Amino acid sequence: MNGPSTGNMRHYKGIEGLGGWLAILQIFLYISFVPLVLQLLIANSAMHGEFWPMFAQETSEYFVPEWRDFVRYGVYGSLVQMGALLYVLYLFYGKKRVLPKIMIGYLVLVFLLNLGDLYLLGRAQEAFSAVGVPEAAAVQPTETDEQESVRTFIRSLVGCAIWIPYFLKSERVENTFVR
Numbered sequence: 010m011n012g013p014s015t016g017n018m019r020h021y022k023g024i025e026g027l028g029g030w031l032a033i034l035q036i037f038l039y040i041s042f043v044p045l046v047l048q049l050l051i052a053n054s055a056m057h058g059e060f061w062p063m064f065a066q067e068t069s070e071y072f073v074p075e076w077r078d079f080v081r082y083g084v085y086g087s088l089v090q091m092g093a094l095l096y097v098l099y100l101f102y103g104k105k106r107v108l109p110k111i112m113i114g115y116l117v118l119v120f121l122l123n124l125g126d127l128y129l130l131g132r133a134q135e136a137f138s139a140v141g142v143p144e145a146a147a148v149q150p151t152e153t154d155e156q157e158s159v160r161t162f163i164r165s166l167v168g169c170a171i172w173i174p175y176f177l178k179s180e181r182v183e184n185t186f187v188r
Contacts, residue, residue, distance in 0.1 A: 025184035027101075030175060037168075038098060044161070045087045045094070052083040060148045064140075075136035076148065079129040086122045093118055100186075108186045109176040116169045123162040130158050 027035065055061065063069050065077035097115050100108040130150050137149040176182050 023184050024181045026181070027104075027185065029181050030179070031181060031185065034172065035101070038094065038101070041094060042091070045091045048083050048087040049091075052080050052087070055080045055148065056084070058148075060144060063142075063144060064148060071140055071142055071145070073133070073136045073140060073145075075129070075132040076150075079126075079133040079150070082125060082129050086126065090119060090122055104186050104188050106186055106188060109182055112176050113173050116165075116172055120162075120165040120169050123158070123165045127158045127162050130155060 056065075063071050064073045065080070066072065067074075093115050097108070097112055100111055134150050134155065137145050
């Protein structure tokens, strides 16, 4: 039957549901948990490892505040991103009307966290170059760390470029997140 809704019949309003590009987004959201957990594990081992007292405590002669800040930022940033991601998933599966705005905010948050990580990584690398002890090599951020940080930053930038316009213009998004 064509035409307006009558009784239990629903009027067709276009594509809706968690399929299409939203299915791909769901995969990316779940995959993004992996680096967050890894970051927390790495930072935890750094904060509880043998080098923390040497390089992260103010009383040490080899104190490198930039490295301490970089490690702490990794922990707090990962926790904030993980909390935000869980909230996004809650809204996503609840098909909440506010999700598009929150999702855009989440994408911008991830971009800014990655930008901060890249900045602090550079500061930590510079600071460690001034420390003249062999033990510094064990915890000093490497070129590989920098390359991975740049890749992560670029991925978040591309993610913003793709998903923000999608959430602003998509008919599926408009018809799915209505509760």
